[in-house]
Amino acid sequence: MKKNYLLFTLSLLCFAAVFGQDKLPPTEVITGTFIGKTQPLRDFPTFKPSALNGESTEVMVPNDSRTAMEYVETTTVINNLQTEKGKIITQPIEENFVGASNSESGFFPPDPTGAVGPDHYVHSVNSIVKIFDKAGNLEVGPVSLSAFLGINSNAGDPIVLYDQLADRWVVSEFGSLNNSLAIGVSETNDPAGAYNVYQYVFSGFPDYPKYGVWHDGYYGTVNLNGQTTQAFVMDRAEMLAGAADPQIQIFNLPQIVVNPNQVKSPGAVSLLGTSVDTSAPGYITYLQDDGWTSQITFDHLKIWEIDVDWDNPNNSTVSQPLELPTDPFDAGELFGNGNGAIRQPGTSQRLAGHGGIISFPTYYRSFADHNSWLITFNTFIDANETGGIRWIELRNDDVSDWSIFQEGTYSIADDNSRLMSSASMDAAGNIAMGYTTASENLAVSLRYTGRFDGDPLGEMTVAETVIIDGPGVRTNSNRYGDYSHMSIDPNNFTFWFTSDYFSSNNFWATQVASFSLSGGFAADIGAISIDEPNDGVLTANEAVEVTIRNFGTTAQSGFPVELYLDGNLEATEIFSGTINAGETGTYSFNQTLDLSNTPETYTIEVVTDLSGDEFEPNNSVSKEVNSLLALDVGAVAITSPETGTGLGMQTVSIEIENFGGNPQSNFDVQYSLDGGTPVVETFAGTVNPGEIVSYDFTQQANFTELKEYEITASTALSGDLEPANDSFTITIENLICQPNLNCELGDGLQLVSIAEINNVSECEGYADFRNQIANLGAGSTNDITFTTGFGRQNVKVWVDLNDDFSFTADEVVVPNFVIAPGEGAGSYTETVDLILPSNAPLGEHIMRVKTRRGTPVPDACGDIGFGEVEDYTVNIGELGVNDYEISNSDFVVTTLGNNKFDVSLKTSFDGGVFLGVYNTLGQEVAFNKAVSKEGDAYKVTLDMSNMSSGVYLLKMGGQTTTSYKTGRIIVE
Missing domain, CATH: 2.60.40.10 (Immunoglobulins)
Known part of the structure; x- marks a missing residue:
């Protein structure tokens, strides 16, 4: 979202009739290849990856990276944030167990997915699948996905669905054919039984596939070749029947604008429950951030309708999009600032948080008077790339198109990011949302929150609940996720959520948790908010008004309500009205409170005391109220x-x-x-x-x-x-800017040598060596030598001639050049000219040396990439005649064989001349303080036959001059 967001009111176009305009046919219709029917899943051997016991042997599942990495700066500060946690206490977590681990899979990231059926939970990560009973006991697995699906390829991105309309299971991952998906559909309702398996070949690589269950097909989307996205519908009926050639109809989405990075994932409708209008089309939605491109003029959702005709695909259509303006958001980028948007404690390594995608799944539930569709995605909430979750409930009915019923941004003000969500809705319209939370103070951890139908719109009112606090961090990659998955029990009230964390440093594990918001109790009443009084200039007779929710299944009336002030009971009164199941009521106490002391913070608590209440933890609510001074x-x-x-x-x-x-x-x-x-x-x-x-x-x-x-x-x-x-x-x-680059692999500078500076250093990222001074002359050309431990090293040097601590293009004294093009790790040394302008101001100035692997050094202050920055001081003086004579001399080294060399300095200078020999650590190994002059040149034969093999540096110059010449020899 751009900073200059205009809220369109009267000027917005009316989109109500857009679904009926300019419908388009499928882009392509492809037929699946029937691989065959598997043996029962329970009969496959347990998968035991060999030699996958350490982080160094993990296999990374790549994102399709055909789109160049791009960093789009955070531009929106979002104001409509939910910064305080909800306070409603719900039922404790029912099941909470480890789903899979790094040692079982051997791949990262895990891409966790799972679905719950009547009796089982089926869980998959990259390379394996497991089946648990609903108490968390392992029944089957881990089984190799490739072996089970018969494709001999574990390429990743698994998805598990339970098709509640047919009581069947769907398990998928990338196929073994080029650009393919492999889909397995269970033959019966037994998840451990046999599956019919199909492969579908797309026109490009179908990265990041996501599916949903719908009455006339399995609807899905893919990130095609990392460049665009497509929607598709699989012939569900034929796949359930085990037919030989079920089709997929593929649709380009009209007017879509994809995010500038690799993963571009819209969301496909996915049905909750079994109630659905079988004449309803399928739906696809995608976010559109006006920070991506000028093509998008305001933040919004796009929604497309897809009507499929399996008998005649030419009759199938995708609509033009319906556009729904949203509150401003900043969808961010897949890799944040190029390293990752998720911060971790104790390491500079960030993790990829996956911005610019619709979180999986996007659930749809039908009610008597409306349909609800639940959408979530990541959004940065400030310029520090703190992550929040934008969640949106869409509604439509028999006569009205989709509109935004409510939206909120969940980002509690504790400096922790919240992101990578998955959300669902129970049969009462209550919403649950699971997610990741992390920061520089909190390792990747898993939480959930929620809200009850009828709560204040845009708020998650349920207390944030810990699923697991992760003890570890990842330091060897920025990959995390790449998604989480929430499903709902066929009982329509129990949520099952899975995501991943780090069980120890660089070792991931997934967690599976089940929980309910509604306990299903007959008698369950609780106070949920204190509406009055609020902060202000308060009196000695303040009225108290409270909202009470009936969490139970039967109507309640005539129950006591207690009022406390700072822990002291002030009144017990009777709520005489009636609150029906699932509804709320308000109560105003007859008793008033004295809140007149200023400044003072009072704690007010209200507790319901229903006889026979079956869940007391949600009975009370408290609120701090500030009695304020008038002038402050x-x-x-x-x-x-x-x-x-x-x-x-x-x-x-x-x-x-x-x-x-x-x-x-x-x-x-x-x-x-x-x-x-x-x-x-x-x-x-x-x-x-x-x-x-x-x-x-x-x-x-x-x-x-x-x-x-x-x-x-x-x-x-x-x-x-x-x-x-x-x-x-x-x-x-x-x-002075101090960019800190990554030099842990040998990138950067191991030696910088010029004039009096002969500095050997280790990897620092940034190093301040301004106490080391090179005396140089205005207008001089000087040899400067660099040694690096990694090839393809671009080098640039500046001298801050105007002392403004800003290194500009006119202050470059060594233009960008490359040491050891095309090489990797090793030791490489290069000597080049450092040229000072003739009008360079005299005195001391900062000299900055910066390297960057693979690409030219763009500027002096950027901190992205592999390389290093070192600062020195040059003292620019007026060169004497002798300095100019040395600077203008010809320095020639001739290899004679047997590690002997002729060294010659041809010059008009007639004073004393020295020759020094140094190894690449900067250590002096030989020195001749008085080289003789023969004719117009100083000459010496250098015998290095007793030296170790390697590269050596030569310095030759006047004994009383600041100028000298340098060269390099190789001893074999």
Whole structure:
């Protein structure tokens, strides 16, 4: 979503009739290849991968990467966030067990999937399938997917479905034929029995396949060749019958705009329950983020209808899309900033969070007066790439097209990302959502939340519940997931969720959990929200109003309700009305509360006390209420500037909070720098109670010098009753940029040698060697030598001639060149010219050396890629005549054989000349301080026959000059 989002109201086009316009036929119809009927799944041997006991032997399942990696910067800060967890306590988790593990599969990521039937849970990850009973006991497996499906290929992306309309099972993965999917459909309702297996060959690689059960087909989507997406429908009836040649009808989706990265996955409708209008078309949906391209002018969902005719595919059609504007979102990118959007504790390695796709599955449930379709996907919620989950409930009915009934963004304000969700809906319309959560303080872990039908729209009201806290992290790849899977029990109330975490460092495991929101109890009442009072200037007689939900299956009335203040019972009163099953009612206490002390935080609790209540944990709700001062504002944050590089003159931006109970405006604000004279201005806007607003000072501050600065911001409201919260202070620093690249494989710099600098170093990523100084002359050409431990190393050098701590194109003194093109790990040394301009200012300046493997070094400050950055100092002086004579000399090394070399320096210089010999570690191995001159050249024969084989560096120059020449020899 772009920052400049326009909320269209009257100007939005009416899309109601779009489904009827310009329908298109299938792009292609393909016929499946019948592989045959398998033996019963239970009869296959247990899969035991050999030599797959360590992380180094894992096989990575690749995403189809024919689209170039692209990083799209986060542009939207989303305001409609649910930042507080729900408070409703539901039934405890029923089953919670390990589904599969790294050691069983040998592949990563696992791509977990699973479906629940009347008596079993079938679970699959890349390469294997397992069957559990509904108590979590393993009955079958692990069985090799390739052996079971008879395709001799474990290429990945498994999907398991339970077809509740037919009481059958579907198991699939990539096929063994080029660009194919292998689909197995159970012959009976026994998941451990025999399956009929088909392979379908697509026109390109069908990456990231996702399916759903519908009355007239299995509807699905694929990420075709990593470049576009297609929808398709499999002939479900023929596959269930075990026919020899069931078809797939494939459709291009009109007007779709795919995300700029690799995985482009719309969602296909997937039926919950068994109630469905058999005349209804199938549906496909996809998100459209206006941050992707100018083709998308506002954030929205697209929905397509597909009508299939199996007797005559020419009659099948896909509609033009219905467009539904959403609240702004930022769908992000598959790999976040190129490393990953999911942060982990204790490592710089991030994980891929999968943005720009519809989460799997997208469930549809039919009710008496409407149909609901549940959609979820990832969204960044701030500029730090913190992940949140956008969830949307669509509704339609017999006369109305799809519209957004409710939407929310689930991202609790605890600095943890929440993402990679899967959600479902029970028969009462209650929603459950499972997901991953992680951050720099929390390893990848699994949670779920939910809401009850009738709760406040856009909110997940159920308390966040831990499925498992992951103890490990991944440090050897950014791959995670690639998806999770929630299904619902045929009882229509029990949710089953699976996803993956790291059971130890670099070892994944999947977890399977089942839970219910509705316990199915006859008697179950609970208070769910305290609606009044709220924060404000409160009195000694505040009324209390509460909402009560009947979680049970029978109507309830005449039950006690208790009111507590700060833990003390204030009143017990009787709710005399009637609340029907699944509905809510409100109650206003006769007893009032004294909340007049200021400033004070009071805790109010309401508890229902229904006789015979079958689940008491959801009886109570509590709320903190703040009794506020009338006049109280303060500066609570300084948002700009921040610690960074090249700060210079900066605008000071602050946040002001109204802690009081009355709106405030036209008061003074000020800032001071390092205790200096304050800059005072007037805030002319209005800040309402509890609101935080931003203010940008007109007068800028000077942060040019490289140092730390203390900034203090304050408010000066006349009559402010709490001066202690008026001010806010931060310390920032103006830095030279210090990009930290990855040099762990040998990339980067092991030696930098120029003039007096002869620096051998290890892998640092960024290293500050500014205490090492090379004395050079303005207008001089100087030899600079580099050694690296990995080939294909691009190198560029800058000197910050104007000392503004910004390395610009006109300050490049060694243009980009490549050491050891086409080579891998090893030791490679290269000497090139460093040329200073004749007008280079005298004095000391920073010299930056930067390397990057594989591609040219783009700039001095970027931190993406393999390589290294090192900073040094050059002291530019005026070269004397002798320096120019050495700089303009000819340095020639001739190999004589038997590791002997003639070394010659042809020059007009007549002073003393030295020759030094160094290994690639920068250690001096030989030195001749007085080389004789023969005619117009200084000459010496160098005998290296007693030296170890390898590369050696030569330096030859005047004993009293700053200039010298360098060369390289190889001793065999």
